Amino acid sequence: MNLTKKGFLGFLVFSLLLMFVSPSTPYxxxxxxxxxxxxxxxxxxxxxxxxxxxxxxxxxxxxxxxxxxxxxxxxxxxxxxxxxxxxxxxxxxxxxxxxxxxxxxxxxxxxxxxxxxxxxxxxxxxxxxxxxxxxxxxxxxxxxxxxxxxxxxxxxxxxxxxxxxxxxxxxxxxxxxxxxxxxxxxxxxxxxxxxxxxxxxxxxxxxxxxxxxxxxxxxxxxxxxxxxxxxxxxxxxxxxxxxxxxxxxxxxxxxxxxxxxxxxxxxxxxxxxxxxxxxxxxxxxxxxxxxxxxxxxxxxxxMMSMLPKGQTIDGFEQAEVKKGKELSVEAVPEKEVVLPVRVGDENNYKPVVKFNEVMAPVEKGQAIGKVNVEYTGQDGFEFLRPTDEQAAQINMVANQEVEKASWIRLFFRAINSFIAGIFGGIVDTISGWF
CATH class of the missing domain: 3.40.710.10 (DD-peptidase/beta-lactamase superfamily)
Structure with a gap:
């Protein structure tokens, strides 16, 4: 076995040992x-x-x-x-x-x-x-x-x-x-x-x-x-x-x-x-x-206010609405999100939003998803109980009403989508030739 192989094997063994002795928790x-x-x-x-x-x-x-x-x-x-x-x-x-x-x-x-x-x-x-x-x-x-x-x-x-x-x-x-x-x-x-x-x-x-x-x-x-x-x-x-x-x-x-x-x-x-x-x-x-x-x-x-109540979140301003007069609805946090933050660590947090499948009609204030503020730094935190972690997730709610679209509107919308889909497929096929 040459020195290069020996060195590689040594590095591999050392890396494996680190995996076993390193802390298994991010906290x-x-x-x-x-x-x-x-x-x-x-x-x-x-x-x-x-x-x-x-x-x-x-x-x-x-x-x-x-x-x-x-x-x-x-x-x-x-x-x-x-x-x-x-x-x-x-x-x-x-x-x-x-x-x-x-x-x-x-x-x-x-x-x-x-x-x-x-x-x-x-x-x-x-x-x-x-x-x-x-x-x-x-x-x-x-x-x-x-x-x-x-x-x-x-x-x-x-x-x-x-x-x-x-x-x-x-x-x-x-x-x-x-x-x-x-x-x-x-x-x-x-x-x-x-x-x-x-x-x-x-x-x-x-x-x-x-x-x-x-x-x-x-x-x-x-x-x-x-x-x-x-x-x-x-x-x-x-x-x-x-x-x-x-x-x-x-x-x-x-x-x-x-x-x-x-x-x-x-x-x-x-x-x-x-x-x-x-x-x-x-x-x-x-x-x-x-x-x-x-x-x-x-x-x-x-304590730091992470997300104000009733204000849109950058990147998550709209949620898709199916069968509505409008195709989307403005989404905002149901209440203010306030969390304990380590001093000097204020910028290591980001909102993560997950929207539900939203079907019209939609009422103003209706829950349409969840938002959670995640820590992105090296030293994380845990909660006392899983229920406390779940409670940290706040409802995202609709900030306006969306009426259900009429059948004629849905019909023509479906035709437009069908035609757009065919056209898109033809373009993809032609592009593939080149």
Whole structure:
């Protein structure tokens, strides 16, 4: 074998090796991003679109501690919205609630038979992470915590949380629940990605939840015997010790198994981000690592209007119309397309339009296709879920009416097309002779 052949074979082997060791995903930059976090897993997403801006071990299922309560919050909020429960509904404390009021970590010391409203219990859970309030909400919605946990796991599947399994409503260690320990002895886990999905569900569908999660302190049983001062465990609220501008949620968590966890959210300059860190080593570290993420997010990304509502897109101004008086119709985006964009990367996006087969008559505002804004640079982004990516596709709609053509118009149009087709064929044939 000569040197030329040996060199070619060596190059071929090297190229094949590169194919196997190179990252298989186009989203590597979102994973590295130059941030060094001392946590087990983390993720950062833009809230309105679900686009991932940073990720690290985001699919690893880990103990979430009290971040579990975000699911309890979501189910309570849904019950209130549907009308099956009201904020003013009274809840009588059961033996389980009383047990948690004595031994359940963060708690508001619910007394046996004590009655409190759903609103009071929700605030105790969302602000103070009260475990006794949480289990009473679970029992109120489902009769027993066991039934409620089934609802939690079902909802997790519905919204695309693939790395989650709940065992309790609060995230309190099941082995410490004594006679109230669940029969399910499997692991209670949630991934950072799933925590972001859950937080986004709350923020986008129930933004009013942030009005409660942003309360720095509140009294439980205010003015009554046994009042409890509830200091918010989210110390990144602007008024508290690790205050950060724009932070208004969402949920902390800590157990020996989970370490220190935090699902945070903040809004600045028109962009809202959600951050999740799991497995930090201390109270201060979970907020410090979150600050790193938020600093990176707000410094490097901004929301940008890509396509204005109701304005034509260059190259996609018209859609073909079949059997219409006119042969085409002006097409425009149904609504404005706004996306998170890396600063300095604004020109690496292009609209991609796919029109449907449009048949007359056409009404103004009728959906006639889809438009998606694709990233053309080297470092792409992914979405939390396929449904979020699908939601990023916006309808293209007709900007005018097109009436159906009469049969006589269609007849002569067909004759013209036929003659044009014959003439074109003759020209092609003659051209072929030369």
């Amino acid at each position: 590597a930059s979102a994973a590295s991003a130059g941030i060094n976090l001392n946590v087990k897993s983390a993720i950062m997403v833009e809230a309105s679109t679900g686009k991932i801006l940073y990720k690290m071990n985001e699919n690893e299922a880990l103990p979430p501690a009290s971040m579990t309560k975000m699911m309890t919050e979501l189910l309570v909020l849904e019950a209130i919205k549907s009308g099956t429960k009201k904020w003013e509904d009274k809840v009588k404390t059961s033996e389980y609630g009383y047990f948690m009021g004595r031994y359940g970590g963060s708690r508001v010391y619910l007394g046996m038979g004590e009655e409190r409203t759903i609103k009071e219990l929700y605030e105790a859970m969302a602000i103070y992470s009260a475990n006794d309030a949480t289990v009473m909400l679970a029992e109120t919605l489902a009769g027993t915590e066991e039934n409620f946990v089934k609802m939690m796991n079902q909802k997790a599947q519905e919204i695309g949380m693939q790395g989650t399994h709940f065992v309790t409503s609060s995230g309190f260690p099941a082995e410490e629940l004594g006679e109230f320990a669940p029969s399910d002895t499997s692991e209670h886990v949630m991934s950072a990605k799933d925590a972001a999905i859950l937080a986004r569900e709350i923020i986008t569908k129930f933004p009013e939840a942030l009005q409660i999660s942003s309360i720095p302190k509140k009294w439980f049983r205010e003015g009554e015997s046994g009042q409890v001062k509830m200091d918010n465990w989210n110390w990144m609220l602007p008024e508290l010790v690790y205050g950060y501008e724009g932070v208004d949620g969402l949920k902390t968590g800590h157990t020996d198994a989970a370490g220190y966890c935090f699902t945070g959210t903040a809004e600045r300059n028109g962009i809202r981000i959600i951050t999740v860190i799991m497995g930090a080593g201390s109270e201060a570290e979970r907020f410090g690592e979150t600050r790193k993420l938020m600093d990176y997010g707000f410094s490097n990304f901004k």
